[in-house]
Amino acid sequence: MRRILPILIVAIGLASLAVNVLTLPRPFSEDPCAPPGVTTGCIETRLGLDLQGGLRGEYQAVGTADRPVNRENLADVRTIIENRINQYGVAEPIVQTQGSDRIVVEIPGVANPQDVRDLIGSTGLLQFVPIPAGTPGIGTGVRIPPELPELFRGDDLEVARPGFDPQGRRAVEFELTAAGAQAFATYTSQNVGNQFAIVLDGEVISAPVIQNPITGGRGIITGSFTSAEVTNLVTVLRFGALPLEIEEVSFSQISATLGLDFLRQSVLAGGIGIILVLIFMIIHYRLPGLIACLALIFYAMVVFAIFRLVPVTLTLAGVAAFVLSVGMAVDANILIFERTKEELRSGKTLFTAIEAGFNRAWNSIFDSNVSSIITAAILFYFGSAVIRGFALVLIIGVLMSMFTAITLSRELLRWVVRQRWARRAWLFGVNDDEFTMATPRTRTREVNAGV
Amino acid sequence: MFDIIGKRRWFYVFSALIMIPGLIFLLMTPFSGGQVGLQFSIDFTGGTVWEVHFRDQTPTPAQVRQVLAEQELDGSVALTTSGDRQYVLIRTEQIGLADFPEPTASPAASPGGSPAASPGSSPAASPAVSPDQSPATSPGASPSVSPSPAGASPEPSPGSGSGVVLPTEGRLAELAEALQARFGPIDEVRQEANIGPIISAELAQQALVLIVLGSIGILGWMTFRFRDARMGAVAIVALLHDVIVVLGIFAILGTLMGLQIDALFVTAMLTVIGFSVHDTIVVFDRVRENRVRHAGEPFAAIVNHSLLQTLGRSLNTSITTVLVLLALLLFGSDATRAFIFAMVIGIISGTYSSIFNASALLVTWHEWSEKRRQREFASVHSR
Numbered sequence: 108m109r110r111i112l113p114i115l116i117v118a119i120g121l122a123s124l125a126v127n128v129l130t131l132p133r134p135f136s137e138d139p140c141a142p143p144g145v146t147t148g149c150i151e152t153r154l155g156l157d158l159q160g161g162l163r164g165e166y167q168a169v170g171t172a173d174r175p176v177n178r179e180n181l182a183d184v185r186t187i188i189e190n191r192i193n194q195y196g197v198a199e200p201i202v203q204t205q206g207s208d209r210i211v212v213e214i215p216g217v218a219n220p221q222d223v224r225d226l227i228g229s230t231g232l233l234q235f236v237p238i239p240a241g242t243p244g245i246g247t248g249v250r251i252p253p254e255l256p257e258l259f260r261g262d263d264l265e266v267a268r269p270g271f272d273p274q275g276r277r278a279v280e281f282e283l284t285a286a287g288a289q290a291f292a293t294y295t296s297q298n299v300g301n302q303f304a305i306v307l308d309g310e311v312i313s314a315p316v317i318q319n320p321i322t323g324g325r326g327i328i329t330g331s332f333t334s335a336e337v338t339n340l341v342t343v344l345r346f347g348a349l350p351l352e353i354e355e356v357s358f359s360q361i362s363a364t365l366g367l368d369f370l371r372q373s374v375l376a377g378g379i380g381i382i383l384v385l386i387f388m389i390i391h392y393r394l395p396g397l398i399a400c401l402a403l404i405f406y407a408m409v410v411f412a413i414f415r416l417v418p419v420t421l422t423l424a425g426v427a428a429f430v431l432s433v434g435m436a437v438d439a440n441i442l443i444f445e446r447t448k449e450e451l452r453s454g455k456t457l458f459t460a461i462e463a464g465f466n467r468a469w470n471s472i473f474d475s476n477v478s479s480i481i482t483a484a485i486l487f488y489f490g491s492a493v494i495r496g497f498a499l500v501l502i503i504g505v506l507m508s509m510f511t512a513i514t515l516s517r518e519l520l521r522w523v524v525r526q527r528w529a530r531r532a533w534l535f536g537v538n539d540d541e542f543t544m545a546t547p548r549t550r551t552r553e554v555n556a557g558v
Numbered sequence: 559m560f561d562i563i564g565k566r567r568w569f570y571v572f573s574a575l576i577m578i579p580g581l582i583f584l585l586m587t588p589f590s591g592g593q594v595g596l597q598f599s600i601d602f603t604g605g606t607v608w609e610v611h612f613r614d615q616t617p618t619p620a621q622v623r624q625v626l627a628e629q630e631l632d633g634s635v636a637l638t639t640s641g642d643r644q645y646v647l648i649r650t651e652q653i654g655l656a657d658f659p660e661p662t663a664s665p666a667a668s669p670g671g672s673p674a675a676s677p678g679s680s681p682a683a684s685p686a687v688s689p690d691q692s693p694a695t696s697p698g699a700s701p702s703v704s705p706s707p708a709g710a711s712p713e714p715s716p717g718s719g720s721g722v723v724l725p726t727e728g729r730l731a732e733l734a735e736a737l738q739a740r741f742g743p744i745d746e747v748r749q750e751a752n753i754g755p756i757i758s759a760e761l762a763q764q765a766l767v768l769i770v771l772g773s774i775g776i777l778g779w780m781t782f783r784f785r786d787a788r789m790g791a792v793a794i795v796a797l798l799h800d801v802i803v804v805l806g807i808f809a810i811l812g813t814l815m816g817l818q819i820d821a822l823f824v825t826a827m828l829t830v831i832g833f834s835v836h837d838t839i840v841v842f843d844r845v846r847e848n849r850v851r852h853a854g855e856p857f858a859a860i861v862n863h864s865l866l867q868t869l870g871r872s873l874n875t876s877i878t879t880v881l882v883l884l885a886l887l888l889f890g891s892d893a894t895r896a897f898i899f900a901m902v903i904g905i906i907s908g909t910y911s912s913i914f915n916a917s918a919l920l921v922t923w924h925e926w927s928e929k930r931r932q933r934e935f936a937s938v939h940s941r
């Protein structure tokens with residue numbers, strides 16, 4: 108074990124360094140590692156929208172008595188919205204479900220909020236509404252009178268695809284589910300010559316005239332369509348049918364320049380903070396302090412590599428959590444050094460004092476860090492997106508700080524005290540007469556130092 | 559040797575003096591209509607924040623408020639930011655969320671008998687629907703010419719032209735128009751945030767749930783590790799002390815300077831809780847160790863000694879953490895300033911409470927239950 112540990116530490120350090128500075132393909136990713144900006148399989152630092160700019164909308168699905176919100180139809184809503192957003196052609200949009208009834212849409216970079224909302228908002232409810240004979244003025248773009256009952260909804264539509272009528276003109280073919288087919292058969296048999304309307308979110312998309320009874324559940328919509336019009340109609344038929352209604356519950360946008368400002372400020376402030384800590388540690392703890400600094404740099408490097416690997420999306424709160432976890436990593440070292448000093452003063456030799464310092468401090472480090480992990484886990488499990496990002500960073504940070512304290516700090520200190528030059532009292536911040544180099548002098552000091 | 563435990567009454571008084579003014583301000587929050595006490599950001603209340611830059615001039619907050627009042631948005635806040643490029647930040651009730659057209663769900667209200675008055679009922683120029691070519695039912699797949707359907711074709715152009723994108727629908731668009739009419743064109747939107755009532759209600763609820771659950775988790779862990787529910791309970795009291803101190807100071811500064819608490823503040827609060835317990839655990843850990851080593855000593859002496867032994871660590875850890883936070887406070891962004899400030903107060907308070915309150919309370923509790931036990935013992939024997 109003693110032999111393996113140093114090798115392991117060096118290996119982890121080198122691997123982290125590679126992950127941090129090189130452009131490497133992400134393991135288990137099907138995407139190729141392409142230049143940034145495109146969806147990539149590269150290992151890269153993921154920045155939250157608040158640090159790179161972009162927009163974020165949160166949408167609540169609203170169920171009805173016969174159509175409750177459940178996992179399946181929420182997933183359908185997500186897919187439909189994602190398809191719509193993808194048509195918009197922006198880089199790396201993220202559409203995901205959140206909780207039991209939310210959809211979150213995130214688009215990095217610059218986008219027109221109105222366009223995005225039009226896309227999301229238009230993916231509403233698709234209805235097939237019979238138009239009673241003699242109702243005037245039903246055509247494309249007209250709002251359907253709300254008192255007209257629907258015949259069936261978009262999810263009774265099984266297939267919609269571009270096709271051709273017997274004359275070879277563009278048309279849209281569709282197939283209905285069994286239930287839809289039956290309703291349509293009954294209705295069309297009695298209403299040849301009347302119109303029925305395809306209605307999206309209350310607006311008529313198309314209002315064809317029924318030419319013949321459609322009994323087989325397969326029909327065709329004809330007209331002098333252009334190719335684009337056919338595609339549009341098919342898209343609406345296929346993706347237009349959101350199984351649930353959605354409501355916008357929050358919407359925010361941050362400009363890329365503001366995001367960049369936030370990023371710069373956080374990095375600068377975090378950097379200054381960490382340097383201050385390093386200086387403090389060296390002045391106050393001298394040689395062990397210097398070792399703690401090396402351990403901290405190693406720690407920061409490994410944690411950052413983990414962030415890139417997982418990947419953890421760094422937000423403003425996440426950067427703060429990272430800096431905070433540096434504080435906790437320092438704490439582990441401080442606990443050990445204070446304890447070591449105490450053990451030195453109680454008359455132990457340098458070697459035994461260091462071992463005792465680590466062993467005794469471990470209890471405190473473990474207990475306090477586990478309590479931090481418990482709170483962070485609760486935050487992660489129950490918190491909203493911002494809080495979850497913060498909690499994840501904290502959990503990784505605390506775990507890694509425990510790891511570096513008991514591996515790297517300890518190995519370095521063990522190595523250092525074997526060196527002749529390092530065996531000086533002032534390097535450890537104690538008096539000469541408190542400093543016992545080789546063998547324990549007496550046991551009396553320990554008794555005197557007691558309570 | 560310095561006797562911290564012996565002077566514990568003074569520290570209780572000091573804590574009370576710190577907490578009471580804050581508590582008064584806190585408790586006035588619900589009764590003062592938002593004038594006194596905690597000032598909540600739109601994350602909690604719902605609302606819209608909109609930060610823009612005008613190309614030609616920077617209007618004063620008063621001028622902007624006048625436009626807001628004309629838009630019937632009284633009670634809104636307008637500020638100009640500092641820095642070489644001045645932005646106008648507007649905070650109002652929620653006016654920016656999209657109002658998606660409500661799908662006309664089918665209440666099947668009307669019977670079919672609509673007045674069939676119009677003569678030219680169904681215009682010939684419309685698309686037609688017919689069975690798909692295959693079935694034998696009716697072969698005459700009739701032609702019917704029509705204008706194009708597909709009204710709602712969703713293919714917007716990204717960015718729509720060059721430069722700034724302003725809202726085009728809803729009340730925020732009206733406000734944008736009114737502002738531009740008065741102060742000239744807006745050439746940059748720095749940020750826009752709209753929080754609806756569902757989200758804001760959720761945040762407040764979530765904050766409470768998280769703090770309660772976090773406390774239960776800590777209590778459970780400490781009881782498990784120290785085999786002593788008392789230590790857990792005392793740690794929770796110290797934690798409540800820190801929460802009240804931070805909330806109190808924010809209530810006072812909110813009243814005086816308009817300092818707001820937002821979603822990040824909840825995160826800060828939770829971090830403070832974690833840190834406070836961290837400190838308390840380190841002291842208690844030493845108490846546990848010393849109790850075994852120095853069995854027979856008075857409990858107060860053991861606790862006091864443990865405190866002194868861990869004092870160096872407690873102070874140094876706080877100093878390093880506060881150093882980092884001060885750097886973030888001074889050089890960090892405006893967006894996180896309140897968040898960092900809350901953590902600075904909380905961590906100082908956490909260190910204080912773990913040294914001067916948690917351990918002291920442990921001794922007070924211990925002596926109180928000792929006394930009670932002695933009294934019971936005495937009463938049993940006197941019979």
